[in-house]
Amino acid sequence: MTTQNLYLDINVLQTVPSSNLNRDDTGAPKTALYGGVTRARVSSQSWKRAVRSTFREDNVDVGTRTKEAAQLLVNELKQQDTTLDDDAAWAKTDAAFKAAGVKLNKDHETGALLLISRGQLEKLAQYLLANDDLDKKEVKKVLKGDQSLDLALFGRMVADNPELNVDAAAQVAHAISTHEVVPEYDYFTALDDLQGEDETGAAMLGSIEYNSSTLYRYANVNVNELVHNLNAEDAVHGVADFIKDFLLSMPTGKQNTFANKTLPSYVLITLRPDTPVNLVSAFEKPVDSRDGYVAASIDRLEAEYQTTQQFVDTPRLNVVLGKADSQIGEVATNLADLLSKVTGSLTEAIQDEDTNA
Structure with missing residues (x-):
């Protein structure tokens, strides 16, 4: 180390x-x-x-900075489990964001842009499909791991939950x-x-x-x-x-x-x-x-x-x-x-x- x-x-x-x-x-x-x-x-x-x-x-591996991170997770859930319908996918997604301490508005959007990597979406979908009872620590752990290069370099600030912040490794x-x-x-x-x-x-x-x-x-x-x-x-x-x-x-x-x-x-x-x-x-x-x-x-x-x-x-x-x-x-x-x-x-x-x- x-x-x-x-x-x-x-x-x-x-x-x-x-x-x-x-x-x-x-x-x-x-x-x-x-x-x-x-x-x-x-x-x-x-x-x-x-x-x-x-x-x-x-x-190069890059993340997506968007207010529609929940929609991306729904898409990933349905891709990994083709039997999952919209209601079930949204229920799991809402539960995941609640566990992570990130608020979604009535349109299922985050209040600010959220940078999320492809690896985080994939791992979070896998966790949600394998677990009905969510562990908040595990959800947050997933959302801090598998960082894309832009996320690792430029960081991420999550006003709703600072635990999900990523310190930027680069200054420009x-x-x-x-x-x-x-x-x-x-x-x-x-x-x-x-x-x-x-x-x-x-x-x-x-x-x-x-x-x-x-x-x-x-x-x-x-x-x-x-x-x-x-x-x-x-x-x-x-x-x-x-x-x-x-x-x-x-x-x-x-x-x-x-x-x-x-x-x-x-x-x-x-x-x-x-x-x-x-x-x-x-x-x-x-x-x-x-x-x-x-x-x-x-x-x-x-x-x-x-x-x-x-x-x-x-x-x-x-x-x-x-x-x-x-x-x-x-x-x-x-x-x-x-x-x-x-x-x-x-x-x-x-x-x-x-x-x-």
């Missing part, structure tokens, strides 16, 4: 052209004031949703630009296809606010918490899946309008034995440039990493992708090589802690 701290930091620099990845309530790109200037911002919630969507595309920061941004506006018109050649005027007109930026993105994983939520082997695979899909995913706001899907320019992965470290301080003074922000941002980030070393323990691993002459860690030749280096070191670290526990 692991006892020592073990954290994985993911630092990413990614440049994005004209775009509106994540809108506020007025439709404008979200921003943040940092270092005295306005920065482009993409919320952590937005990027976590993008990661969960990419998990699905990659056939709001991405912000390394430099100041100035909002721009696209004024557009649309013509009616059936409009005659001699007719003038637009059938529609409007405007869209957008910006372009080099974003600093950061996330970390409490590896021991992820092992607790899953198991050692699944945690290592889960970290690799999370790194890959965190790097390759992107929120889809106005994607069809701007076609702004890019890839990271630089990645730094650090495995730490003491504490996670967000290196955003590298950009508290905004990068100022007229010939691109990426190169200067990389230099700033690596310099900030060196500065932080006077405050923390020596990391177990540093891996860099995107700068062939980096002096702060191993240089990966591609994403597959980066993931291989990380999972190898992670496996060794977990085994060392298990040995020393």
Whole structure:
């Protein structure tokens, strides 16, 4: 059983052209004031949703976040026992949610979104079909086990019954630009296809606010918490899946309008034995440039990493992708090589802690 701290930091620099990845309530790109200037911002919630969507595309085990978890359980009960009618399935389901301490409204919906894994639904249905008298502890145990990767990483809060809460193993920061941004506006018109050649005027007109930026993105994983939520082997695979899909995913706001899907320019992965470290301080003074922000941002980030070393323990691993002459860690030749280096070191670290526990 692991006892020592073990954290994985993911630092990413990614440049994005004209775009509106994540809108506020007025439709404008979200921003943040940092270092005295306005920065482009993409919320952590937005990027976590993008990661969960990419998990699905990659056939990674993900749960379902819904108010209709009871309906999902009814469906699973009837799939496992084809002789069960609707009334009997709903009776078992209502009893299960009551035993779990989760309230259902008159429409059999939870009061808030509930993230539930496929494994939890299957195991809970099996338990209900095998037992007429429900043990509250067993029901809650089922609803805490068999966690999907997104549940284990991002956690779950159940207001009705905190016993069902799952502590998140990952933290995701709001991405912000390394430099100041100035909002721009696209004024557009649309013509009616059936409009005659001699007719003038637009059938529609409007405007869209957008910006372009080099974003600093950061996330970390409490590896021991992820092992607790899953198991050692699944945690290592889960970290690799999370790194890959965190790097390759992107929120889809106005994607069809701007076609702004890019890839990271630089990645730094650090495995730490003491504490996670967000290196955003590298950009508290905004990068100022007229010939691109990426190169200067990389230099700033690596310099900030060196500065932080006077405050923390020596990391177990540093891996860099995107700068062939980096002096702060191993240089990966591609994403597959980066993931291989990380999972190898992670496996060794977990085994060392298990040995020393």
